[in-house]
Amino acid sequence: MKRILMLVLILGSLSAKSQVRVTGKITDTKNKPLAGASISLKNSYDGATTDSSGAYSFLTTEKGEQTIAITIIGYATAEEKIILKGTPLVLNIALKELITELKAVVISAGSFEASDKNKGAVLNPIDIVTTPSANGDVTSAFKTLPGTQQVGESEGLFVRGGTATESKIYMDGNLVNNFFYSSTPGIATRGRFNPFLFKGTVFSTGGYSALYGQALSSALILESKDLPEKTEADLAISVIGAGGGIQHLSKNKRSSWGVSYNYTNLWLAFTFIKFKQDFYQVPVYHQGDANFRIKTKNGGFIKYFGYISANKTGFRNGDIDSTVLKDAFAIENLNTYQNINWKERIGNGWKINTGISFSTNKDDISNELQDGNNQKQLITSSSLYASKNFILNNKAKYAQARFVLEKKLKGLSAIRFGSDYFYSDERSTYTLYDGTKFTQAIRDNLFAAFAEGDIYLTNNLAAKIGGRLEHSEIVNKWNAAPRLSVAYKFPDNSQASFAYGIFYQNPETKLLPAIASLNYSKATHYILQYQKISSLRTFRVEAFYKQYDDLYKTARNNIGRDLAAYNNGFGYARGLEFFWRDKKTIKNVDYWISYSYLDTKRDFLNYPTAIEPSFATNHTAAFVFKRFVLPWKTQFNLSYNFATGRPYYRIAYDTLQKKYFTSDAGKTINYNSMSFSVNYLPNIGKKNPRTFAVWVLGINNVLGQNQVFTYNYSNDGKRKEAVTSPSKRFLFIGCFLSFGIDRTQDAINNNL
Amino acid sequence: MKKLFLVTLLTATSIVSFSQSDKYIAAMKSNIAAIDSSFRNPANLLGLANNFERIANAEKNQWLAYYYAAYCQVNYGFMEQDKTKTDGIADKATVLIAKADSLAPKNSEISCIKSMIASCHMMVNPMQRYMQYGQESTTNMEDAMEQDPTNPRPYLLKGQNLKYTPEQFGGGCKTATPELQTALNKFATFKAASDLHPVWGKQRVEQLMNECKQ
Numbered sequence: 001m002k003r004i005l006m007l008v009l010i011l012g013s014l015s016a017k018s019q020v021r022v023t024g025k026i027t028d029t030k031n032k033p034l035a036g037a038s039i040s041l042k043n044s045y046d047g048a049t050t051d052s053s054g055a056y057s058f059l060t061t062e063k064g065e066q067t068i069a070i071t072i073i074g075y076a077t078a079e080e081k082i083i084l085k086g087t088p089l090v091l092n093i094a095l096k097e098l099i100t101e102l103k104a105v106v107i108s109a110g111s112f113e114a115s116d117k118n119k120g121a122v123l124n125p126i127d128i129v130t131t132p133s134a135n136g137d138v139t140s141a142f143k144t145l146p147g148t149q150q151v152g153e154s155e156g157l158f159v160r161g162g163t164a165t166e167s168k169i170y171m172d173g174n175l176v177n178n179f180f181y182s183s184t185p186g187i188a189t190r191g192r193f194n195p196f197l198f199k200g201t202v203f204s205t206g207g208y209s210a211l212y213g214q215a216l217s218s219a220l221i222l223e224s225k226d227l228p229e230k231t232e233a234d235l236a237i238s239v240i241g242a243g244g245g246i247q248h249l250s251k252n253k254r255s256s257w258g259v260s261y262n263y264t265n266l267w268l269a270f271t272f273i274k275f276k277q278d279f280y281q282v283p284v285y286h287q288g289d290a291n292f293r294i295k296t297k298n299g300g301f302i303k304y305f306g307y308i309s310a311n312k313t314g315f316r317n318g319d320i321d322s323t324v325l326k327d328a329f330a331i332e333n334l335n336t337y338q339n340i341n342w343k344e345r346i347g348n349g350w351k352i353n354t355g356i357s358f359s360t361n362k363d364d365i366s367n368e369l370q371d372g373n374n375q376k377q378l379i380t381s382s383s384l385y386a387s388k389n390f391i392l393n394n395k396a397k398y399a400q401a402r403f404v405l406e407k408k409l410k411g412l413s414a415i416r417f418g419s420d421y422f423y424s425d426e427r428s429t430y431t432l433y434d435g436t437k438f439t440q441a442i443r444d445n446l447f448a449a450f451a452e453g454d455i456y457l458t459n460n461l462a463a464k465i466g467g468r469l470e471h472s473e474i475v476n477k478w479n480a481a482p483r484l485s486v487a488y489k490f491p492d493n494s495q496a497s498f499a500y501g502i503f504y505q506n507p508e509t510k511l512l513p514a515i516a517s518l519n520y521s522k523a524t525h526y527i528l529q530y531q532k533i534s535s536l537r538t539f540r541v542e543a544f545y546k547q548y549d550d551l552y553k554t555a556r557n558n559i560g561r562d563l564a565a566y567n568n569g570f571g572y573a574r575g576l577e578f579f580w581r582d583k584k585t586i587k588n589v590d591y592w593i594s595y596s597y598l599d600t601k602r603d604f605l606n607y608p609t610a611i612e613p614s615f616a617t618n619h620t621a622a623f624v625f626k627r628f629v630l631p632w633k634t635q636f637n638l639s640y641n642f643a644t645g646r647p648y649y650r651i652a653y654d655t656l657q658k659k660y661f662t663s664d665a666g667k668t669i670n671y672n673s674m675s676f677s678v679n680y681l682p683n684i685g686k687k688n689p690r691t692f693a694v695w696v697l698g699i700n701n702v703l704g705q706n707q708v709f710t711y712n713y714s715n716d717g718k719r720k721e722a723v724t725s726p727s728k729r730f731l732f733i734g735c736f737l738s739f740g741i742d743r744t745q746d747a748i749n750n751n752l
Numbered sequence: 753m754k755k756l757f758l759v760t761l762l763t764a765t766s767i768v769s770f771s772q773s774d775k776y777i778a779a780m781k782s783n784i785a786a787i788d789s790s791f792r793n794p795a796n797l798l799g800l801a802n803n804f805e806r807i808a809n810a811e812k813n814q815w816l817a818y819y820y821a822a823y824c825q826v827n828y829g830f831m832e833q834d835k836t837k838t839d840g841i842a843d844k845a846t847v848l849i850a851k852a853d854s855l856a857p858k859n860s861e862i863s864c865i866k867s868m869i870a871s872c873h874m875m876v877n878p879m880q881r882y883m884q885y886g887q888e889s890t891t892n893m894e895d896a897m898e899q900d901p902t903n904p905r906p907y908l909l910k911g912q913n914l915k916y917t918p919e920q921f922g923g924g925c926k927t928a929t930p931e932l933q934t935a936l937n938k939f940a941t942f943k944a945a946s947d948l949h950p951v952w953g954k955q956r957v958e959q960l961m962n963e964c965k966q
Contacts, residue, residue: 036795038802040809045779047806049799073840102840124880229887535835535877630920 037072099411105489109499110207115200132677146577147205161573161600162217174357207499210466238734281314300344417451494532511564536584551604571602818852860900867892904938925964
C-alpha cells in the first residue's frame with residue numbers, strides 16, 4: 001500500500017512539473033493572420049494572445065481531453081477539443097468573420113439618411129435646423145441634397161423629374177397625408193411638424209423598400225424620438241410668434257409625456273418686410289401637439305403623437321386678366337393628426353411593429369374678384385370674370401392601420417412581412433358665383449401586403465429583396481411591385497450599390513372622379529451608386545434611370561374641369577448626381593456640395609406631347625457651409641442654391657378639336673439664392689446651466705437675387721406674369737430657451 | 753486502509769484547492785504588476801486583458817478578475833487609433849464589467865469602469881455622441897463617488913474629462929485642477945481592501961496636474 005501511495009505521489013509531482021507547449025497560428029478564412037486573438041484552455045488560466053503574425057504559444061500543465069477556445073472581436077468564437085499527452089501540440093485555426101452592423105455593407109442606393117446612430121447617415125438631425133436655406137423646415141434641408149428641384153412656388157419635394165405628389169412622407173411607418181400646410185397660390189407652405197420631434201430621417205430619392213408604396217418618386221421616412229434625456233421645458237420667442245412646451249420623464253425613466261403649443265403671427269414680419277401680395281389677413285397659426293412614450297419590459301416601445309392646428313391667411317393679387325381688378329384669396333384650415341405605434345420583441349427573434357393613425361383636414365377657401373377699392377365685384381352672368389368668385393370647402397378623413405412582423409436570422413439577415421390598410425374620404429363642395437353648388441365625394445379603401453428579406457452573404461455583400469401587393473378601390477385592380485437592392489463593399493470600405501424597383505400610384509384626388517376606368521400609374525427605377533464614407537468625409541455619386549408608364553392624362557368635362565381620362569401618359573428621367581461633405585480639411589468647418597444633372601421628359605395631364613415638365617431643370621447645385629467659432633460660442637451657416645432656368649408653357653385647349661396645344665413656351669432665368677444664419681449659444685460651458693439658450697438670426701436670399709419660378713398666363717394668352725418669391729428677403733430673429741427642470745424639489749417632496 | 757486512502761485523498765484535495773487560491777493570488781498579482789508598463793504598448797494591454805479574462809472565466813466568481821479584464825480592455829480601446837474598432841472594444845469591456853457587476857453590485861470601482869467605457873464610446877465622435885455618452889459617463893462617475901466617497905478614482909476621471917474639455921465648454925485646467933486636487937487628497941488616505949484591489953491612478957493625477965502647471 002505504501003508503495004502505491006508513493007507511486008501516486010510521484011506521479012502527482014511529475015504531472016505538476018511536466019508542461020506541454022501548445023503553439024499555432026490564428027487566421028481568418030482567407031488566411032490573413034489575426035492579431036490580438038485570445039487563446040484559452042477552458043477552466044484553466046492557461047492561454048495566450050496572438051501576435052501581429054497571428055502566432056501564439058503557451059505552456060500548460062493540464063492533461064487529457066481539454067477544450068481550447070479562440071475569441072476575437074468581430075469573429076465567431078471557435079472551440080476545439082484537444083488531447084494533451086505530454087507532447088507539444090500545434091493547432092492552427094481559421095476563424096469565420098461575423099456579420100455585424102459595424103462592418104457590414106450598407107444598402108444605400110437611392111437613400112440619404114439623417115441620424116446620429118447609423119453609420120450610413122449623411123446628415124445628423126441638427127443639420128436640418130442649422131441649414132440656413134431650410135428655415136427649420138423638415139423637408140427643406142433635403143433640398144440641399146442631390147435629386148431635388150428648387151421649386152419655390154409650391155411646397156413638397158420634387159424628386160428626379162417627379163411631381164411633389166409623387167413623394168410621400170411617413171412618420172413611424174404611418175403615412176402623413178397633409179404633411180404641409182394647405183397650398184396657397186404661388187406661395188410655398190411649410191411642413192407642419194417641428195424638426196425636433198424626429199431622431200432620424202431617411203430620404204429616399206428612389207428604389208425604396210417594399211414597406212412603402214403609392215409614391216412614384218420618393219419616400220421621406222421620419223422616425224420620432226424615444227424618451228427624452230430628462231424633464232425639460234422650452235420656450236421660443238421670435239419675430240413670427242411664440243411657443244412653449246414641456247417634456248416630462250417619469251422617475252423610473254421608463255415613460256414620458258409632453259405637450260407643446262405654438263402661435264405664429266406674421267404681423268411683425270409684414271410691417272417690416274415688403275411682400276408682393278397684399279395680405280389683408282396676415283397668416284396666423286395655432287398649433288398644439290401632445291405625446292406619450294412608454295418603454296415596455298422587453299425593450300419595446302409604445303409611442304403616441306397627436307397634433308392639431310388651425311390657421312388662416314388672406315391676400316390679394318392683381319388679377320392677371322385685367323389691369324384694375326384683384327383676386328382676393330383666403331383660406332382657413334383645421335388639421336388633426338394622431339398616431340400610435342407599438343414595437344415589441346415577441347421572442348424567438350421575432351419582432352412586431354404595429355400602428356394606427358387617424359387624421360382630418362378641413363379647408364375653407366374663397367376667392368373674390370375685387371376692384372381697386374377692394375370691393376367685391378358681383379357678376380351674375382356666366383363669364384371668365386364670374387368664375388373668379390367662388391368658394392371651395394374641403395373635408396377629408398384618413399385612417400391607416402399597419403403591422404410588420406420581423407424575424408432576425410443569422411448575422412444581420414432578416415425577413416419581414418406585413419400589411420397596410422388605408423382609408424380615405426375626401427369631400428368637397430364648390431360654390432359658383434351664382435350659388436350653384438357642386439359636391440363630390442371620393443372614397444378609397446386601399447389594402448397592401450408586403451414581404452422583404454435582408455440577406456447578408458458576407459460583411460461585404462448584401463441584398464434586400466422584396467415585393468408589394470396593392471389593391472385600391474378607386475382603381476379596383478391589383479398591382480404587384482417587385483423591389484431589389486444589392487450592395488457590395490470594397491476592401492477600402494467604399495461601396496457600390498444597385499437598386500431596382502417598380503412603383504405604383506393612384507390618381508391624385510383633384511383629377512377625380514375619373515372620366516373612364518383607370519389603371520395605376522407606374523414608375524420603374526434603376527439606380528447605381530458608389531459611395532465612400534469615413535467619419536469626417538462623405539463622397540457619393542449616383543446615376544439613375546426612371547421609366548414612367550401609364551401616367552394620367554386629363555380631358556375636360558362639361559363644366560370645364562380637367563379630370564383623369566386616360567392612362568397613356570409616359571416619360572423618363574435620367575441623371576447623374578454628386579455629393580461631397582467634408583468636416584476634415586478645414587478645422588471647425590463643415591461644408592457640403594451637391595450637384596444634380598437631370599434629363600427628363602414626360603407626357604401627362606394636359607401636356608400635348610412629351611416635354612420637359614415645368615418643375616424640372618437640367619442642373620441643380622447647392623453649397624452649405626457651417627463654421628462653429630468656439631470662443632464666440634457662435635455658429636455661422638451659409639447656403640447657396642443654384643438651378644438653371646425651368647421651362648414654362650402656356651397649354652391651351654382647342655375646343656373645336658378637343659385637344660390641348662402649347663401656344664407659348666419659354667425658360668425662366670437661372671435660380672440663385674444665398675441664405676445666411678447665425679446661431680449664438682451663450683450658455684455653452686456654463687456648469688449645469690438651468691437654462692440653455694439658442695439665439696438665431698437668419699436671412700434668406702441675402703443678396704436679394706431676382707427669382708422667377710414660372711410664369712402665369714392670362715386667359716387669352718396675351719399677358720404673362722412672373723411667379724416670384726413673395727418677398728425679396730426674409731429676416732428671422734428668434735430665441736429658443738430650454739429649461740432642465742431641477743429635481744431637488746422632487747427629492748424634498750418625496751422625503752416629506 | 754481504505755480510510756487512510758480517503759484521508760490522504762481528502763488531504764491532497766484540500767492542498768490542491770488551497771494551492772488553487774494561491775495560484776489565483778499569484779496570477780493576479782503578476783498580471784496586475786504588468787499593467788502599468790503595458791500602457792506603452794497597446795498589444796500588451798490586450799494580452800493582459802485576455803489573461804485576466806481567462807482567470808475570471810476559470811474562477812467564475814472573482815469580480816476583480818473581470819474588473820481588471822474590463823479595465824485593460826477599455827484602456828486598450830482608448831489607445832486604438834482606428835476609430836471604427838473602438839465601439840467593438842468598448843462593447844467587449846461592457847460584457848466583462850457586467851459580469852463583475854453581477855458579482856459585486858453597486859461597487860464604486862466598477863462604476864468607474866462603466867464611466868470610462870461611456871467616454872470611450874463618446875471618443876469615436878464627440879460632437880454627435882456627447883448627448884448620450886457624455887451623460888452616461890457623468891452618471892456613472894457620480895454613482896462611483898456616492899458608492900465610495902473615499903475612492904479617489906472618480907475624481908481623477910472627472911478631472912481628466914474636464915481637462916480635455918475645451919474651456920468654452922466649461923473645461924480646461926482651471927476647472928479640472930480642484931477635482932484633481934480632491935483626487936490627490938483622497939489618494940493620500942485611500943486604503944485598498946487587499947493587495948488585489950485597485951490602487952491605480954495616482955501617477956496619472958500627478959501627470960495631469962503637472963501638465964496644468966506648465
